[in-house]
Amino acid sequence: MKRNFKEYNQQQNWLFPPSIEELIPEDHPVRIVNGVIEHLDLKPLIRAYSKDGQPSYHPKMMLKVMVYAYMDNTYSTRKIEKAMRENINFMWLSNKQVADHNTIARFRSQKLKDVFKDIFKQVVLLLAQEGLVKLKEVYTDGTKIESVAGRYTFVWGNALKTQKEKMARQLEEMWEYAQSIADEEDTDPTPPDFKKVDKEKVEKTAQKIDKILKGNPKASSKAKAKARYIAKNFPANLEKYEQQEQLLGNRSSYSKTDPDATFMRMKEDHMKNGQLKPGYNVQISSEDQFIVNYTLHQDTNDIHTLRPHLENYEYLYQNLPETLTADAGYGSQENYELLSEKGIKGYVKFNTFDKEQNKAGKKRKEKAPFHRDQLYYNEKEDHYVCPMGQRMEKIAQATKTTKSGYRQTVSKYSAKNCNGCPIRNVCFKGKNNRVIERNHALEHYKQKAREHLLSELGEIKRRKRTADVEPVFAHIKSNRNFKRFTHRGLDKVELEFGLHALAHNMRKKSA
Known part of the structure; x- marks a missing residue:
């Protein structure tokens, strides 16, 4: 057929x-x-x-x-x-x-x-001309993307500090031993300061120790061997540690095979156990799921990334957005003050906002009449009133400096006499009079944030944030399978992500 x-x-x-x-x-x-x-x-x-x-x-x-x-x-x-x-x-x-x-x-x-940032800006401005974005309302979020560096090539700042302290302690012990067996003319009444050691100090101290031990019948062979080890290895090790500390900067860790990468806890961990891996903190601002701004950072959390992120936005467009919506990862006094100074209306949660709003949080608040937030505060006379009606006067005011150099003022208030108070056991557990701390500036900003977030527009923006910026990361990381950089160095990975951001905008425009 x-x-x-x-x-x-x-x-x-x-x-x-x-x-x-x-x-x-x-x-x-x-x-x-x-x-x-x-x-x-x-x-x-x-x-x-x-x-x-x-x-x-x-x-x-x-x-x-x-x-x-x-x-x-x-x-x-x-x-x-x-x-x-x-x-x-x-x-x-x-x-x-x-x-x-x-x-x-x-x-x-x-x-x-x-020139790529300029190219990216021009594309976004073309989107604005077509009415696809307005550059007035942005939604900001961050994600961590793994570096191409080896996962077990870490250098930890705390480990360097421990090693240097250990070396200083061993050097001090050898110095004391040498002084204990030294002849009268070799003793030094003013010993070196071993709290901070460097290569030059170690070399000079090792030479003095070697001079005392060499030919001294009281010196043990074990002590002489240890002195030789110190003279041979400690200066080189200290020089290496100092170079590593310079690479660290303000970070807690870095990778030997990509020194710009910081070890961060990744959600998309292949072991599913929250393993620390070298990576970068990617920040984006989106509008209707178009990426209008992106920056890369070495910080492990989002708090300190908002200022440079907004500076990049202002550099690109010579202007700032009218509103910014973000999650609790950005909720800090420094960021609230930054938004206020820039004239941006922020819809940014603080760390306890969600707990306040859920039913369990409201019940806990009702059952905690002795919590600091429930105490009456007399703003005019600057004092608190405890549940028994006793005035809690201001006793101190301290200034704290954050990692970014931002200075916060914290006030302390103390009750005059808590002895014999019938509700003391449920009010607080301390032995002395109750003392509370209060950052009034932060509380002021949190109250303003609470008002913005709970407004009708704030509720709309909170819902829209999860449907605007988060799907962008999901699309790039899951749909496009971009979960790991292929280049090393902050400048190169920023360009690499920029190409992904531009491709994302092009794809969305063509959808």
Whole structure:
């Protein structure tokens, strides 16, 4: 029985061969990339090229290929080169030109590094011209993305501190031993200060110890061996520790194979046990799920990232948003004050806001009449009143400095006499009179935040935040499978995430 098939002949020639242009659908995302980049001012990128030497591939073409590659989940330069040879969409963008993987890598790491933020800004402003974003209301959040560095190549600040203290202690013990057996002319009435040791101090002290022990019949062979070990190893070790401390800066850790990466607790841990891994803290601000601002940080939490994040926003657009909505990770006195100074209306939770609002939190509050927050405060006379009606006068005022250098003022109030109070056991457990601490500025900002968050608009913004900024991270990390950087160094990973952010905006525009 004869089967009925469509004609198939590979040797059949085309009378009118189609052009690549005809093979690309009108609504294909590659056309969005092409159209958007055609409208950009690429003079800063062009200036990154030298006038001398062989002609280069046009930066406009290279940028189109790079952006579309990230939209297509193609991040390897070798795979991008392969796509330029075989993929009709890449061939259309490049006009059939094929750049080798080294040229593509140099374009990404060298040509784009100083101009990419400007390119990203121009694309966002084009979105604003089309009415897709207004740059007035933003939703801010952060996520941690793992570095390409080895997971077990850590250097801990506390470990360095412990090692230096141990070395200082051993050096002091050897000094005391040497002094105990030294002749009268070799004794030193003013011993070195071993609280802080450096390479020079260790070398000088080791020389003095060696001078006393050498040829001294009272010195044991074990002590001489230990002195030789100190003279040989301690100066080099101290120099290494000091170099590592310089790399640490204000951080608690870094990776040996990517010194810019900090060890952070990742939610997307492959072991599912909250393992610490080297990574970066990525901050974004979104509007209608478009990314309008992004920054990368080495801080393990979000509190200290808001100021540089807003500074980057202001640098890009020469303006600031009218409102900013964020979760409790940003709720601090410093950030509330920052938003107030910048004229931004913040809808930012503080750490106990959710507990206050749930039923269990409200019940706990009702059952805790002796809690500090339930005590009556006389603002005019600056004193509290305890549950028994006793005045709690202000006894001290202290200033605390945060990691970022921000200064907070904390006041202390004490009851005059709690002895014999019939409710003392339920009021507090201390032996002396009850003392409470209060940061009045923070309480003021928390009350304003509470009013904003509980307003009708605040409730809308709280609901919208979870549907605006969080899905962006979910899309990039889960749908695009971007869970680990492929480059090392803060500047390079910032550019890498920027390409993902730009590709995300292009994809959403074409959706």
